[in-house]
Amino acid sequence: AAAIDAAAADLAAKRQLSLRMRPRRNRADAWTRRLVAENRLSTDDLILPIFSVDGENRREPIASMPGVERLSLDLLVAHVGEAVELGIPAVALFPVTPIDLKTPDGAEAANPDNLMCRTIRTLKSQFPELGLVGDVALDPYTSHGHDGLVREDGVILNDETVEVLVAQALAQADAGIDILAPSDMMDGRIGAIRDALDARDHQLVRICSYAAKYASAFYGPFRDALNTGGLLKGDKRTYQMDPANTDEALREVALDLQEGADMVMVKPGMPYLDIVSRVKQTFAVPTFVYQVSGEYAMLKAAAANSWLDNDKIVMETLLAFKRAGADAILTYSAIEAAKLLRQMRG
Template identity: 55%
Template sequence: MAILPTHRPRRNRKSDVIRQMVQETHLAAHDFIYPLFLIEGQNQLVPVTSMPGINRMSADRLIDEIGQCVELGVKAFAPFPSINDKLKDRLATESTNPKGLYLKTVADIKRQFPDVVLMTDVAMDPYSSDGHDGIVDPESGEILNDATLEILGQMALAQARAGADIIGPSDMMDGRVAWIRDVLDRNAFSHVSIMSYTAKYASAFYGPFRDALDSAPKRGDKKSYQMNPANRREALRELALDEQEGADMVMVKPALSYLDVIHDVKTHTNLPVTAYNVSGEYAMVKAAAQNGWLDGERTMLEVLLSIKRAGADAILTYFAKEAAAVLRRG
């Protein structure tokens, strides 16, 4: 006579109610930070071809989008600017212009939605004529780390003055968290948080983002400051430095190909851990769904659950609005 199993995990899967009761990982709209693409003009809504469903928006349309998202429960946003080439120079001077596109829009958003959380981006590439995150030595092409810190500090200060709640240094310069923390504290912005891009990899998944903002390097690449995708333990070194320098939250970018790194970071820190579900990851799901190869909604939620399950407390994702609507629908 065959011996039947006594341990039956399927008993915890036998109904929808039980499955929900024992579910280990949950998604909610408040888990999401929604990246938005800002452009000049009025009433402008320009589709990003490589990111179906995502648009570049003028400030008025972007503010309307934020209002719709707030109704769905998404209340954290990360705007990224597309700056006219005429305003770009090698020292990114437009980044601190309080009347410029980015800082004026940040201030306008906070006036209209004082309770939303705005995470602003600190890096030179949107404003740089070289397209790099730091100052480029015109002779050697080297990215000048220490000279860049001064610019990053002033950029962070200008964003804090405009109303930023969280400063997001995405540049990967050594020592930038300590430098920015010192600048903010000395100027009475000790209440402004820093979410460091702790492990930002030199990834192929950023292509659609660079298309959206026309921010690709004019020469060379970013491998001398962004991390090697082959490296895992290096992320923990970056984490230790960010903790020492005063980061309030830490981030892994990209997310899907770096779930192991998200897990490592989560197990080695008590700080909140975020992950950036980047443009290329979004584009893959959308392209497959458009071709009928995948169920778009189910795949979207599975991707976001995997990032949360790996250890992310919050997720920057272009799916934020859509996912919030699906979750509300149940």
């Protein structure tokens, strides 16, 4: 006892705590931190969303998304080429539909020669090894900006919409899409699309369902990009999920998996990391997350004011998705992140 008292007095004299465990030891050097790191971001995790427009030599900046442009196919090829060269595995396609092609029934969505299908064919022929993700939803094609058909009293029709979505999905599959990503949130669309694909020998076309897609205010800049925001009457709360809910996201994911989804998506990203984590832990299936336009706009605005360090904040947010359990991340920062990852590897 006297020896212990003496040791304690000795430590006190040196103003040291008596600690056996010092978590800071594992943070003491860069090499230790590398060894104990639990999660890591890789270029293999990234999917780049891109906006295509009709015409030639067209490059249109999107004010609320600094650094992102709508590109005609001739210019898009160079942009996508950069992503391919950096090792990004896939791009997600968002064509801009001219206003005169938008109708209440969104029929242009299923036109086998629409801009989406032409974008698919162009990119497939240029980059056969690149994965192409096609959005399935009617909002870029409807004159009212909704993802589904609207009845006179304003109700968004479910089963009638699914019929059009199936036709839209088949047109993309015939054009060569690899992953169909229904982002519309109608009930039953995954099963209907799966059956139609299989009946037409598209067994290997994958479905990544936007299973837990919330009615979010973070999509604003995307609606600017596609010119759909100004058209939208009302909101999307009768089909997209209530931000108040978590259990409901698990039910949505369970249904989409039963119906044949190969991957599921949570959207938006940063404010919904709890959903990513719960979905991954509950189902142990490929779980994607979408860092949406509003999240990108928010970070870029702060970085432009030098309130945040752009490169550090981009990498920290993407790593946070990995920590939450995401397998892949759709992000408008995919190219800048891939460049930073390449630099870090030196």
